[in-house]
Amino acid sequence: MLIEEESGGLAAALAELKAYLRIETGGEDAVLAGLLRSAAALCEQFVGQWLLARAARETMAGDGRWQRLSARPVLSIESVAAVDVDGTSEMLPVDAYAIDIDAAGDGWVRATRAGDGRVLAVRYRAGMAGEMNGLPHALRQGIVRLAADHYLARGNESAAPPAVVSALWRPFRRMRLA
Structure with missing residues (x-):
């Protein structure tokens, strides 16, 4: 979302x-x-x-697959948090996720510690x-x-x-x- x-x-x-x-x-x-x-x-x-550049927040599955962010072109990926089923959020340490912004401006995120059933909440900026x-x-x-x-x-x-x-x-x- x-x-x-x-x-x-x-x-x-x-x-x-x-x-x-x-x-x-x-x-x-x-x-x-x-x-x-x-x-x-x-x-x-x-x-x-x-x-126009603006902030976005997107949630996605934390299953270990690379997933593309919806908005583009992505300027920066600011934070990645894990969200539990009850809605509590925890900022992930840098070694718990991987991010990439490719040459086309698409942003990519994946959890490196998959399998705990949590979703990722990604905050980023996008815009031309x-x-x-x-x-x-x-x-x-x-x-x-x-x-x-x-x-x-x-x-x-x-x-x-x-x-x-x-x-x-x-x-x-x-x-x-x-």
């Missing part, structure tokens, strides 16, 4: 969106910020990566950039264009994003094959 913290960092994108739409007042800021959050979430789903301005320009532009499209189409939304948005995001898409 993956639990993530909220991230901020849409202020720069809000200014870009307002400039793109030629809006100079602040009366629509709440609506525009909501559209940006939705567009950023759709971008994350499309590319299969977290855009610390703020919106740190993202590749094409991703940022796609988010702004999608939010602008939704703003301009209020009430008669289409089912698919504009083709230009998909074209901007496609080079960053990472998918897992089952």
Whole structure:
């Protein structure tokens, strides 16, 4: 189970969106910020990566197998704890687990002392950039264009994003094959 913290960092994108739409007042800021959050979430789903760095906590079986963390790209794995059936948690010593972050940004964890029936609780950070301005320009532009499209189409939304948005995001898409 993956639990993530909220991230901020849409202020720069809000200014870009307002400039793109030629809006100079602040009366629509709440609506525009909501559209940006939705567009950023759709971008994350499309590319299969977290855009902005944020903390995550994930639980997984402690059976000794290498297991991939759900979010990516993983920036750091901060701690690994064992959780008993009753919910009590114990930080594991370094020799009780192994961690790895591969070249693709996937985080891997395994218990080296498997068989005690406990699950692992892993805390880590994942994301492509610390703020919106740190993202590749094409991703940022796609988010702004999608939010602008939704703003301009209020009430008669289409089912698919504009083709230009998909074209901007496609080079960053990472998918897992089952």
